[in-house]
Amino acid sequence: NAGVTQTPKFRVLKTGQSMTLLCAQDMNHEYMYWYRQDPGMGLRLIHYSVGEGTTAKGEVPDGYNVSRLKKQNFLLGLESAAPSQTSVYFCASSYTERSQHFGDGTRLSIL
Amino acid sequence: RKEVEQDPGPFNVPEGATVAFNCTYSNSASQSFFWYRQDCRKEPKLLMSVYSSGNEDGRFTAQLNRASQYISLLIRDSKLSDSATYLCVVNSMNTGFQKLVFGTGTRLLVSP
Numbered sequence: 001n002a003g004v005t006q007t008p009k010f011r012v013l014k015t016g017q018s019m020t021l022l023c024a025q026d027m028n029h030e031y032m033y034w035y036r037q038d039p040g041m042g043l044r045l046i047h048y049s050v051g052e053g054t055t056a057k058g059e060v061p062d063g064y065n066v067s068r069l070k071k072q073n074f075l076l077g078l079e080s081a082a083p084s085q086t087s088v089y090f091c092a093s094s095y096t097e098r099s100q101h102f103g104d105g106t107r108l109s110i111l
Numbered sequence: 112r113k114e115v116e117q118d119p120g121p122f123n124v125p126e127g128a129t130v131a132f133n134c135t136y137s138n139s140a141s142q143s144f145f146w147y148r149q150d151c152r153k154e155p156k157l158l159m160s161v162y163s164s165g166n167e168d169g170r171f172t173a174q175l176n177r178a179s180q181y182i183s184l185l186i187r188d189s190k191l192s193d194s195a196t197y198l199c200v201v202n203s204m205n206t207g208f209q210k211l212v213f214g215t216g217t218r219l220l221v222s223p
Contacts, residue, residue: 035213042115042198043155043213050208058210090154098143098202100211102154 002026006091006103013081013110021076021106023091029101031094032074033058034066036087037105043090049074081110112137115214117199123220128189132217134199135181143202143209144175146184148195149216155198158184189221 004025013019023032034046035058045058047066055066063085065077074093078085086109092100117134124130136144144161159166161173161182172185182199199214 040119040215042215045210048208048210056208098209098211099145099157099160102156104154105152 004091004093004101004103006089006106008106009104010107011109013078013108015081015083015110017081019078019081021078021089021091021108023074023076023093023103024072025074025091025093025101026072027093027095027101028071029093029095030071031096031100032068033092033094033100034064034074034076035090035092036060036085037090038087046076046089083110086110113214114138114203114212115199115201117214117217119215119217121218121220123222124189125222126189126191128221129185129187130189130219131183131185132197132199132219133181133183134214134217135179136199136201136212137180138201138203138212139180141201141203143211144173144182145200145211146171146173146182147198147200147213149198150195155213158197186219189219191221191223194219194221 033048035043049068052071089106091103094100146158147155148158149155165174170187174183196216202209
């Protein structure tokens with residue numbers, strides 16, 4: 001059982017570069033989420049989706065865009081990477097708004 | 112004030128000890144409460160939900176006090192494998208969507 005799969009696992013970018021993080025889930029979940037986790041800050045919601053074709057902003061959406069063209073995939077884009085976006089990014093999915101299942105994270109460093 | 116607050120620890124306990132963590136939340140409208148466990152450099156995983164009447168899962172007991180807006184997690188007979196960070200999580204309504212708000216976690220270290 002794959003569950004929630006994130007790619008890539010690690011990435012180093014230069015300031016100003018763009019990239020896309022991919023999240024795929026095979027549990028037929030409606031809800032999907034992107035979080036970032038920073039020391040002392042806890043998990044913070046970047047964007048979320050309540051179904052295919054829908055996206056909404058979380059608490060820290062600036063500098064990120066998302067797309068949910070297929071139910072199983074939720075993409076997170078960094079338009080122009082900044083050092084402040086250095087973080088660990090987690091994708092999650094859920095059947096309802098509770099009990100989220102997480103991917104194993106993407107460690108992103110922006111130089 | 113953070114919406115969910117936890118003592119970051121670390122709590123250092125010997126194997127076999129009983130340890131308790133507390134968590135406070137600020138949104139009195141919150142209806143759902145959880146404890147997640149996160150191992151070092153790993154993803155968070157749901158440990159247990161927290162129900163109003165309190166609930167137990169093996170060595171783990173969760174309690175909710177709505178009047179004081181705090182949640183607790185008790186671990187009995189601690190094992191080395193219990194070493195992890197424990198995240199307190201509550202739901203919060205956001206423009207019609209119930210998002211989960213995560214605490215920063217309490218770190219537990221169980222030693223032989």
